[in-house]
Amino acid sequence: xxFSLTDEQTMLADSVSRFIDNDYDFDxxxxxxxxxxxxxxxxxxxxxxxxxxxxxxxxxxxxLGGGPVELMLMMEQxxxxxxxxxxxxxxxxxxxxxxxxxxAAQKDRWLAPLIGGELQAALAFAEPQSRxxxxxxxxTATNEDTHYLLNGKKAFVLxxxxxxxxxxxxxxxxQRRGRDGITLFALAADAPGVERKPYPTVDGHSxxxxxxxxxxxxxxxxxxxxxxxxxxxxxxxxxAALAVCAEATGILRAMHDKTVEYSKNRVQFGVPIGSFxxxxxxxxxxxxxxxxxxxxxxxxxxxxxxxxxDAGKAISALKYQVGSSGRLVAQDAVQIHGGxxxxxxxxxxxxxxxxxxxxxxxxxxxxxxxRYVNESSR
Amino acid sequence: xxxxxxxxxxxxxxxxxxxxxxxxxxxxxxxxxRGIALEKDDIVRWQKILYGQGWAAVNWPVEYGGTGWSPVxxxxxxxxxxxxxxxxxxxxxxxxxxxVIYTFGNEEQKxxxxxxxxxxxxxxCQGYSEPGAGSDLASLxxxxxxxxxxxxxxxxxxxxxxxxxxxxIFCLVRTSSDVARRQEGISFLLVDMSTPGVTVKPIITLDAxxxxxxxxxxxxxxPVENLVGEEGKGWTYGKVxxxxxxxxxxxxxxxKYRMRRLxxxxxxxxxxxxxxxxxxxxxxxxxSVEIELKALEYTELRTLAAxxxxxxxxxxxxxxxxxxxxxxxxxxxxxxxxxGYYALPYVPRQYDAEVPLSEQIGSGTETQTxxxxxxxxxxxIYGGSNEIQKNIISKHVLGL
Numbered sequence: 001x002x003f004s005l006t007d008e009q010t011m012l013a014d015s016v017s018r019f020i021d022n023d024y025d026f027d028x029x030x031x032x033x034x035x036x037x038x039x040x041x042x043x044x045x046x047x048x049x050x051x052x053x054x055x056x057x058x059x060x061x062x063x064l065g066g067g068p069v070e071l072m073l074m075m076e077q078x079x080x081x082x083x084x085x086x087x088x089x090x091x092x093x094x095x096x097x098x099x100x101x102x103x104a105a106q107k108d109r110w111l112a113p114l115i116g117g118e119l120q121a122a123l124a125f126a127e128p129q130s131r132x133x134x135x136x137x138x139x140t141a142t143n144e145d146t147h148y149l150l151n152g153k154k155a156f157v158l159x160x161x162x163x164x165x166x167x168x169x170x171x172x173x174x175q176r177r178g179r180d181g182i183t184l185f186a187l188a189a190d191a192p193g194v195e196r197k198p199y200p201t202v203d204g205h206s207x208x209x210x211x212x213x214x215x216x217x218x219x220x221x222x223x224x225x226x227x228x229x230x231x232x233x234x235x236x237x238x239x240a241a242l243a244v245c246a247e248a249t250g251i252l253r254a255m256h257d258k259t260v261e262y263s264k265n266r267v268q269f270g271v272p273i274g275s276f277x278x279x280x281x282x283x284x285x286x287x288x289x290x291x292x293x294x295x296x297x298x299x300x301x302x303x304x305x306x307x308x309x310d311a312g313k314a315i316s317a318l319k320y321q322v323g324s325s326g327r328l329v330a331q332d333a334v335q336i337h338g339g340x341x342x343x344x345x346x347x348x349x350x351x352x353x354x355x356x357x358x359x360x361x362x363x364x365x366x367x368x369x370x371r372y373v374n375e376s377s378r
Numbered sequence: 379x380x381x382x383x384x385x386x387x388x389x390x391x392x393x394x395x396x397x398x399x400x401x402x403x404x405x406x407x408x409x410x411x412r413g414i415a416l417e418k419d420d421i422v423r424w425q426k427i428l429y430g431q432g433w434a435a436v437n438w439p440v441e442y443g444g445t446g447w448s449p450v451x452x453x454x455x456x457x458x459x460x461x462x463x464x465x466x467x468x469x470x471x472x473x474x475x476x477x478v479i480y481t482f483g484n485e486e487q488k489x490x491x492x493x494x495x496x497x498x499x500x501x502x503c504q505g506y507s508e509p510g511a512g513s514d515l516a517s518l519x520x521x522x523x524x525x526x527x528x529x530x531x532x533x534x535x536x537x538x539x540x541x542x543x544x545x546x547i548f549c550l551v552r553t554s555s556d557v558a559r560r561q562e563g564i565s566f567l568l569v570d571m572s573t574p575g576v577t578v579k580p581i582i583t584l585d586a587x588x589x590x591x592x593x594x595x596x597x598x599x600x601p602v603e604n605l606v607g608e609e610g611k612g613w614t615y616g617k618v619x620x621x622x623x624x625x626x627x628x629x630x631x632x633x634k635y636r637m638r639r640l641x642x643x644x645x646x647x648x649x650x651x652x653x654x655x656x657x658x659x660x661x662x663x664x665x666s667v668e669i670e671l672k673a674l675e676y677t678e679l680r681t682l683a684a685x686x687x688x689x690x691x692x693x694x695x696x697x698x699x700x701x702x703x704x705x706x707x708x709x710x711x712x713x714x715x716x717x718g719y720y721a722l723p724y725v726p727r728q729y730d731a732e733v734p735l736s737e738q739i740g741s742g743t744e745t746q747t748x749x750x751x752x753x754x755x756x757x758x759i760y761g762g763s764n765e766i767q768k769n770i771i772s773k774h775v776l777g778l
Binding site: 126128129130131132136138155156178197199200201202203207209252267268269270273277278279331334335338341342343344345349350353356357360364366369370 | 510511513514517536537555582583584586590646648650651659665712715718719720721723724725738739748749753755756758760763764765768
């Protein structure tokens, strides 16, 4: 058991932290999020130049060989900075599938430009009926000689509007909610038969509804073994769940710190409101929740590093903790800011909205408590 | 004790239902169902229909145009209005300033202001909070200095809901600083928003909407006849108003309606999914909010009954405010959970009347659930934050 970071890990965390402090203040973030593009191509180039888009990939593939700990350190800072660039959909989700399933030729074609910052990607992990069940896939891929025809609807595809590459899980066999018979396809977002309806999300990011009508793809589009795509899908989404929990931990800590600061400066009844015991105790409760979330985050990152095959239960524990108790921190931070807390002008509201988005992403607290129960009785 | 409505009460309920099915305009009904925001004209039109029926001012004394209904009748009316998803009355005129005017105003003021409030000819807004005076309202600084037969008003009011629609604003202003207690120098003043020197600036809330404003007053001349009651007694009048406001804020009938809708939605398989009610976790949360809400419904009925026998709504109204807003917010969160990923697309324009349903993202108003959840965090802040309500209860009910 060792909590210390390697020199490389410390350098990575410092580099992201400095970037947030120097180049990504709240005003900059707000300008980016309000723009038509939803994220800054220039920032993305910087991410690539700093090597961040290479972090989770094997050195053999041109990556930096980072793991869950590196991901955690980056995402905590991205949370604090409310970063809207599509690191999660491109690098963690789509990249997570590619690094697990792609052949050498497929990696050359897609993973190399992704690491280089030249390719945007998305993983279609949800359908309109699926809620959080990754195996609930009604989209079909029917075999026509060596080709497949894809038909179906994908919901809430993060970065779906800006992605060059889409990774589409589709059913080649089995029942709608079955884990067997799911095949992963990589296809160009502008392929004939792909209709995208992009939209901004309430937390400053973007997603798309995608309809696939007789999309014709060749055998070189298949990622991994046909019919056995579920494990890579689940593993990439688990990476992403860990990533957003780290982001949420960064957000909650920022909300807590800003609330304490506000309570020292906001004067009512002739004294700072932070002198009221009712508020002091609530801010102490908030702090305890932040610490509990961070503890579980560190544990989960360590489990995911040492025993990736068994990380699901830890990730569900973490997602439940962040979703259930973290919500109280987010709500109280708004409450203690009073009317100011619900204005567009203050960052608190935008932290609150991003935290709320994260509550839903990859399964809410109920979903993960159930999964934890199921994993415990396995 | 009897939990059932009497024959007369049932007949009363049927009368309300008949009115709603005949007089609630189909276009407003559709807007409400589809989650399309109402225009100012829509709201005024609906309030005038209620006026035509004699039901615009349920709580007013009969002599000024009220209904004289029993608490149970008022309860039935609120429930039927909510069950039809009819728009809420905008409270600032009918429910807030009017009780102050008919209780503390003089005969000229009653004759001048009450009919236009009753008929929704004049839109009122509330000038209480200031940038430095929120929870600590008595620290307000807006000055009204007497010069002959008018006051000169200077200062800033904030969080002014729908101030951009308003014709008049009722304000708490400081008319004297030379007092033992700062509450004593406060007066209740009515200001025509079209007076030179009044400017309204939007405050954009976290859901990117304009609902509240800052209202600036620069050397605004207000005739002394716009002072309600005595100079320096405004704090007392304002407190009466706030107690009325707090009983209104609970929104029990609206919450009951929303819970019914949520249960209906959760019983169906949306987008071809399994019905959410089959998820025990969700079913239990739904039940737990329903039980709390039933309790609050009866707490509110008890308060209404006390008011009916002549008591003004007292500090107990703070209980309604706290529990009512907590439950509203719990329901907001349940709607977000029920919508799953469809809580997250930001597509407010798809609810414009021209957009066909087939092109919408999410089912019904799913994509509005998180916006409503965000916006309604205000409910535990406004009308005196829930922390202030607890202070009121501990001081005035517990005597601590």
